[in-house]
Amino acid sequence: MSGLPHSSPGSVTSTPPAAPGGIRMDAFVYDDAIVRKFLAATVVWGCVAFLVGLVVALQLAFPAANLGIEFTSFGRLRPLHTNAAIFAFAGNAIFAAIYYSTQRLCKARMWSDKLSALHFWGWQLIILCAALTLPLGLTQGKEYAELEWPIDLLIAVVWLGFFGTNFFMTLKVRRERHMYVALWFYIATIIAVTVLHVGNSLAVPVSATKSYSVYAGVQDAFMQWWYGHNAVAFFLTTPFLGMMYYFLPKAADRPVFSYRLSIIHFWSLVFIYIWAGPHHLHYTALPAWASTLGMLFSVMLWMPSWGGMMNGLLTLRGAWHKVAQDPILKFYVVGITFYGMSTFEGPMLSIKTVNSLSHYTDWTIAHVHAGALGWNGFMTFGMIYWLAPRLFQTELYSKKLASAHFWLGTLGILLYIIPIYAAGLTQGLMWRAFDDAGQLKYPEFIETVAAVIPMYWVRLIGGSMFLAGALLMAWNVLMTWKARPAVYAEPVHDAPPLFPDYDDGVAPASELTANIKTGKKLDVWVKAFWHRVWERKPLKFSLLVLVAVLVASLFEIIPTFLIRSNVPTIASVQPYTPLELAGRDIYIAEGCYNCHSQMIRPIYAETKRYGEYSKPGEFVYDHPFQWGSRRIGPDLAREGGKQSSLWHLYHFYDPNQSSPNSIMPRYTWLITQDTPFSGIQARVRAMAMLGVPYGKMVNDGAAEKAARDQAKAIADDIRRQAGPSGLPEQYPADLENKKVVALIAYLQRLGVDISKPPPAEAGAATASTTRGH
């Protein structure tokens, strides 16, 4: 790496500063120790994320695999898997890539070693907090944004305060005049993730471990998927494109295919991606205009995404013979190919009619894993194999093992996604199948689950192979590390500092002769000289990215919040009673939303199965919304009154008893643990702060008393329903104190308000204490 000749930045020559004694040279050393740390964390957390994925995949095929322990139940582990994969594995990989490449692209050491260290240890602390709190059921109940508010604050500080500051200050002290395209993508990543994380995570705390989203219902859903989709965009796409732009030409030793293409696909990606979030909410209670915008911008996103793929694959022109021999390039070719497939599939899935079939099914899961395993996984693996020998300053321990990893990983991905695509299609088609008499062909939901279980087993094989490959890599990296020198060499580099005055030269003239003025202007414009100027102004560049992200966001956010007709009110929809609220919090803590949606779409096959479709006005008190994204179990939007409370009690104790073949785990702890009645008052008050009309229920002790009364009424009902012989002995005598009763209170309330008469007078706005018996 050392001794690279200093090349004049840009095609335009400029006058050196008139410093006495010629050009002053700075000597500097890159900080590779921090990259080694992030690399090790990537390998370790990657294996953990894949392992937890395997565990939850096993639980879907074989529910008893949770061993009946609450901390390992699917609803709590699945968020751990997604968070580990996104923020621990991909996160650390991004940081390794950024810390390694930014220093070299800027010809400068990271601005502050202290901030680098704070960033590394802060991020690992966040991961540790996630690994501890998610199994405990401490969650905000929004996908990929589950972590509770103190951890959210920590994320903001570490991301922007430590990482962002360090990165932007490094740009400021750089010795390379122009920023290479990889840096543009890093800038977009840091800015957009900050905006998204802060925007979506705003919450009112109830205690140190519990908070409520400030948004409710339709607005919360919109914010969540604005965040959720752009987590894909700015955490799993832009930084990985930056990674590709640095490590691929390095590994292939080929120039990047097209500078112009990188400009056009960067800006179109940054501006268009932001709009696409609502495609996660097609056919829901989200206003149709937002859903349409989400679809159209997703369609328009196809070519900007493929711009990245083309710049990757076409960079390999003239180097294909190397691909056959080099496992690193193999990883890159397959990774970029998966990127191209996913970014074609994404726009396709965002088309409403396609989405009506794919939504809530495993199709989405397959799509995500094609991207996560294929694109994020393989790009990271390629980078690790390229970095390991350079960082540990020795040969890679075994190229053969790396090749084995590549084949295990590739076959593993295929064995994962193919059965899961099949499962998604199968279940989606079964849900909508009608017989000749206009009746659902598969009226029992459980039939549609049983049909896909065999495919879950095949997926398990694919996932195991992918994990096995990652373990080979971990071994390979470990053995490479073991062969490191006693002391790492720290080559000293030199480069002149940037001098303040810089002449960009003149814009190239148009070579067109016979055209009108506008044509000539356009001809000059496409030569992108103006962009070359931006590339040496990090502050301006970053502000332009911020403007692109904000403008695109506000176009959708402002109307979502301000237009009243988006959420027509329904007079009979009232706040949850205190007990129902406590039950809802149990629903969220157990992660029920990971398997059950609460959103019936206006599609006849759906209203036939679940009842009247969901209306926006039904969710105005839902902080956070719980619409869900996958129906591993049936929709619950109209669950209230559908089953007896007694049935629910039996069903929580052993779902298989009341629904043979069910893959829902047993929730025995809900029957033994007490509802935290004393904490209900604070929860009601927090909700009241958010504008939920709780009236006198906020008074001292009112909420707790109401909750205890309602719990007593439900427990009495259950005993009556059990008949004279009473409940079996496994159910406690003080059933009213147990969590299961609070949860049943919530479930019995779901979707019933819409068929009630509106409250007679304003005073009735106080939540009724007798409801839900």
Next chain:
Amino acid sequence: MSEQNQVAVGHEYDGIREYDNPTPGWWHLIFFATVLFSAFYWIIWEMDPDAPTLASTHEKQQAAVYKMQFAKLGTLKQDEATLLSLMGDSKWLAVGESMYKANCASCHAADGHGMVGPNLTDDKYGNVKAPLDIVRVIADGANSGAMPAWRNRLNGNELMLVSAYVASLRGRNLSGPGLANDHEVAPWPQAPAKPDGQTGSSNAARPAGSTGDGVSLAPSASTQPNG
């Protein structure tokens, strides 16, 4: 693509160079096509006040199925003769069966032998003395909510069809749990003769569904389903 005459733009970063290849024509073509498509889509679907909405599309779908299902049936009378004649009609029993499986099987089991809810296949009933009582129990619920009320979820015809199917389960005599107030019920009466080969006592071919018959089984706003 222009493989032959690649032009390096003279940029070099840490040894990485860039070509200035033009973006391929098809890339521009497809990109502009998606933009154009989006503009037209927006104009057609979001700016035309008469464009179909999700709600109106759903209503159409629902109306079509109701028409197919109930054009012949009209609005069923909620009397014993109608129920008995439905029990004798395999086509309509199949419709009832599908509703039963979607809504009732979780408690009474797919074959009716009972789980949390009682056995429906033997001669013993808790809250039923005559066939029409089945309709009432399904509509209003029973046993302190152990049997939920369905009048807000099923329309009048659907209540009759699913009741007919439940009544037809009798006689399978599978073994299963009963109720405390179980008592033996006399066999169902015979179905009346059907002179025209049609289902017994249908009204005019008024499309059924959304309104029910407005008499005894209409969805009632004041009744909370197991509320």
